[in-house]
Amino acid sequence: xxxxxxxxxxxxxxxxxxxxxxxxxxxxxxxxxxxxxxxxxxxxxxxxxxxxxxxxxxxxxxxxxxxxxxxxxxxxxxxxxxxxxxxxxxxxxxxxxxxxxxxxxxxxxxxxxxxxxxxxxxxxxxxxxxxxxxxxxxxxxxxxxxxxxxx
Amino acid sequence: xxxxxxxxxxxxxxxxxxxxxxxxxxxxxxxxxxxxxxxxxxxxxxxxxxxxxxxxxxxxxxxxxxxxxxxxxxxxxxxxxxxxxxxxxxxxxxxxxxxxxxxxxxxxxxxxxxxxxxxxxxxxxxxxxxxxxxxxxxxxxxxxxxxxxxx
DNA sequence: CGAATATAGTTAGCTTAGCTAAGGAAGAGC
DNA sequence: GCTCTTCCTTAGCTAAGCTAACTATATTCG
Numbered sequence: 116x117x118x119x120x121x122x123x124x125x126x127x128x129x130x131x132x133x134x135x136x137x138x139x140x141x142x143x144x145x146x147x148x149x150x151x152x153x154x155x156x157x158x159x160x161x162x163x164x165x166x167x168x169x170x171x172x173x174x175x176x177x178x179x180x181x182x183x184x185x186x187x188x189x190x191x192x193x194x195x196x197x198x199x200x201x202x203x204x205x206x207x208x209x210x211x212x213x214x215x216x217x218x219x220x221x222x223x224x225x226x227x228x229x230x231x232x233x234x235x236x237x238x239x240x241x242x243x244x245x246x247x248x249x250x251x252x253x254x255x256x257x258x259x260x261x262x263x264x265x266x
Numbered sequence: 267x268x269x270x271x272x273x274x275x276x277x278x279x280x281x282x283x284x285x286x287x288x289x290x291x292x293x294x295x296x297x298x299x300x301x302x303x304x305x306x307x308x309x310x311x312x313x314x315x316x317x318x319x320x321x322x323x324x325x326x327x328x329x330x331x332x333x334x335x336x337x338x339x340x341x342x343x344x345x346x347x348x349x350x351x352x353x354x355x356x357x358x359x360x361x362x363x364x365x366x367x368x369x370x371x372x373x374x375x376x377x378x379x380x381x382x383x384x385x386x387x388x389x390x391x392x393x394x395x396x397x398x399x400x401x402x403x404x405x406x407x408x409x410x411x412x413x414x415x416x417x
Numbered sequence: 418c419g420a421a422t423a424t425a426g427t428t429a430g431c432t433t434a435g436c437t438a439a440g441g442a443a444g445a446g447c
Numbered sequence: 448g449c450t451c452t453t454c455c456t457t458a459g460c461t462a463a464g465c466t467a468a469c470t471a472t473a474t475t476c477g
Contacts, residue, residue, distance in 0.1 A: 128400065129385055129388065129389040129392045129393070129400070130381055130382075130384075130385040130389070131404075132388075132392060132400060132403060132404050132407070133381070133384045133385045133388040133389065133392070134316070134381060134384070135404065135407035135408070135411070136294060136388075136403065136407050137294075137295075137298055137309070137312075137313070137384065138313060138316075138407075138411065139291075139406075139407040139410040139411050140290075140291040140294045140295050140298075140410075141295065141309060141310070141313050142334060142410075142411060143287060143288075143291045143410050143413070144288075144291045144292065144295060145334050145335070145464090146334070146413070147288055147291075148464085152465095157432095157433065157434080158288070158292060158434095159292070159433080159434060159435090160433095161288075162288070162289060162292050165285070165289070174454085174455095175454075175455060175456095176453090176454060176455080179455095183293060183296050183297070184296070184434090184435075184436095185435075185436060185437080186454080186455065186456080187435085187436075187437085187455085187456070187457080187458095188434065188435055188436075189455095190455070190456055190457085191433090191434080191435090191456095192433095192434085194456095195433085210443075210444070210453095210454085211442075211443050211444080211454095212442070212443050212444070212453065212454040212455065213443095213453095213454065213455085214454080214455070230281050230284070230285060231281070233281075233284045233285070233288065234280055234281040234284045237280065237283075237284040237287075237413070238280040238281070238284065240413045241280045241283060241284070241413075242280070244409060248405075248409060249279070249280070249283060251402055251405060251406060251409075252283060252287065252406050252409055252410070253282075253283050253286065254399075254402060254406075255290075255402055255403050255405075255406030255407075256283070256286035256287050256289075256290040256406075257286070258395060258399060258402075258403055259290040259291075259293070259294050259403075260286070260289065260290050260293060262294070262297070262388070262391045262392075296435090299435085303436095308461095308462065308463080309463095310462080310463060310464090311462095325425080325426095326425070326426060326427095327424090327425060327426080330426095335463090335464075335465095336464075336465060336466080337425080337426065337427085338426085338427070338428080338429095338464085338465075338466085339463065339464055339465075340426090341426065341427055341428085342427095342462085342463080342464090343462095343463085345427095346462085361424095361425085361472075361473075362425095362471075362472050362473085363424065363425040363426070363471070363472050363473075364424095364425060364426085364472095365425080365426070418477105419476100419477095420475100420476090420477085421474100421475085421476085421477095422473100422474080422475075422476095423472105423473080423474070423475090424471100424472085424473075424474090425470100425471085425472080425473100426469100426470085426471090426472105427468105427469080427470075427471100428467105428468085428469070428470095429466105429467090429468080429469095430465105430466095430467090430468105431464100431465080431466085431467105432463100432464085432465080433462100433463085433464080433465105434461100434462085434463085434464100435460100435461085435462080435463100436459105436460080436461080436462105437458105437459095437460085438457105438458090438459090438460105439456105439457085439458085439459105440455105440456085440457080440458100441454105441455090441456080441457095442453100442454090442455090442456105443452105443453085443454085443455105444451100444452080444453075444454100445450100445451080445452075445453095446449100446450085446451080446452095447448100447449090447450085447451100
């Protein structure tokens with residue numbers, strides 16, 4: 116069995132933490148997906164849509180980078196959202212290669228509706244936690260996001 | 267920030283927290299998936315495998331429930347793991363309908379190897395955090411898991 | 418006992434998300 | 448102008464998730 120990894124021997128505590136975060140993320144997402152499905156949009160699309168809505172018009176490349184996804188994946192996500200009337204594609208005036216993605220009113224509306232719906236279930240659970248625990252979770256989310264953006 | 271949570275009218279703060287957890291979970295998983303792919307196993311399989319390894323032999327139904335997944339999904343995950351020699355299916359002696367899933371040595375080995383690999387990347391990032399912050403993340407993982415198991 | 422029902426898993430068929438490889442089309446450099 | 452790069456799309460694959468429908472075994476009950 117693996118005893119001492121030659122490297123800097125990553126704290127056993129970090130191994131367990133990685134496992135728990137992994138498991139927690141999987142289970143949280145499976146749970147949220149069910150709610151988002153009922154809202155009529157998938158988790159991946161909702162995540163991309165929120166970037167479009169909140170970060171204003173963005174190019175396909177920026178959006179793929181923001182979502183840490185390969186370009187073809189974003190092409191498909193945007194195609195689906197466009198078909199559903201949630202976003203709009205516009206050509207760039209100067210550079211014929213780039214495509215700008217704008218949120219349409221329906222997309223903005225749906226994003227907010229989905230937020231409401233997610234919170235309807237999550238908030239009940241979150242309300243069971245002490246305020247300090249919610250604060251803790253918010254901080255944790257921040258750390259996790261920062262981890263993801265490092266690499 | 268948090269005043270008195272009156273149940274109804276879900277605190278705007280809870281809405282934002284739900285969003286951030288959602289986004290953080292998506293991005294963390296996308297990140298971890300890449301590492302797990304290199305280890306030769308997907309996130310979903312790894313999660314199921316860890317149940318089999320740590321919670322001893324389990325039936326298909328127990329496994330699907332533990333992973334909060336529909337039975338056919340687990341059938342497919344187990345089929346893949348069996349094909350890869352990670353787990354073994356055994357008939358129940360008394361009840362001809364149930365199937366027990368046992369971990370095979372290769373599966374146990376692979377699980378631990380994947381843990382090592384995940385931590386190799388995550389631990390570097392986690393090491394950049396203060397010990398208190400790691401403690402915070404561990405607590406957060408606990409809360410998130412508890413949320414997931416409530417419904 | 419035997420028929421009806423309930424339970425455990427599987428098969429079939431669909432949607433979605435992710436990837437790589439390859440290509441088109443527009444810009445940039447020499 | 449020709450090459451090279453950049454931005455995005457198309458094509459084609461794997462995998463995870465679902466529901467509906469099926470098989471096979473247990474169980475219940477008339």
